[in-house]
Amino acid sequence: MLDKRMQDAFNSQINWELYSGYIYLSMASKFADLGMSGGQNWMTVQYQEELAHARIMFSYVLTRGGRVLLEAIEKPEAEWPNGLAMFEEALAHEEGVTARIHDMATLALELKDHATYNFLQWFIAEQVEEEETAMDWVSKFKMAGDHPAGLYQLDKELGARTYAPPTPLVEIDAAGG
Template sequence: MISHTMLEALNRQINRELYSAYLYLSMAAWFSAENLPGFANWMRVQVQEEQFHAMKFFDYCAARGGRLTMLQIEAPPNTWDSPLAVFEATYAHEQKVTKMIYDLVDIAAKEKDHATSNLLRWYVDEQVEEEENDTDILGKLKRVGTDTNALLMLDKELGMRVFTPPAPAGSSGQGAP
């Protein structure tokens, strides 16, 4: 059974992951309105990732006998000055999420909750990937500057992204899930 302290912390994190999905959905809407469908697609895939993260926490808590309470999701911003500003906000947000995950790791250690510590290792690795993706796109956007053709090429590139759920733990990634 999961401790009350750990359950409450994970419950808050589920809310934060759902907020992240909502934030990225807002960004997708902004990109759609700016006629940048590839950027919008990239954010829609990000929405799916964040929902997956929330459900991974949700399922874990349920499997450990925890009863979760859904919290109100804060409204995200809905306007930005430029694609660069969106990705600066995305990167700053992911840095905050990384800190939240690290805080959960600290709570799990204090609670001597080895099972949750094991789960959180996946999230630590995931945050490294999230921040790397954001810094990659930020670098490209900075190189693009005001070159509209380059921005449209980047839009096309980002339109190729698809959501691929991670393989279950212990899976070789081969064959059916």
């Protein structure tokens, strides 16, 4: 059975993952507004990943006999001047998410909840990737600057991303949710 404090942390993080998805969906809309369909695609895939993160945590809480309680999702920003600003915000946001996941792992250790500590390792590794990817796009957008040819090339690269459900979610779905 999940400790009440751990359950509260999961419920808060499930909300935060959905909020993350909402931010990226808003960025997808802004990329569309800028005429960059590749950026729109990339952000839509990112949105799907965040929803997957929420579902993986949702399933874990249930597995541990906990109760998922959903909260209101904060309204995301809607306007950014360009792709660089969006990826800079994505990076800052992901750094915040990393800090939250680390706090959860610390709480799990305090509670001697080693199963949760183990469960969170996937998310800790995932956050390393999330930050690395955002940093990568920030530097690429900085290199492209205002050059249309560079931005066109970047948009093509962003358009190549496809969504694949993360392994833990594939397992959850195979087990029937």
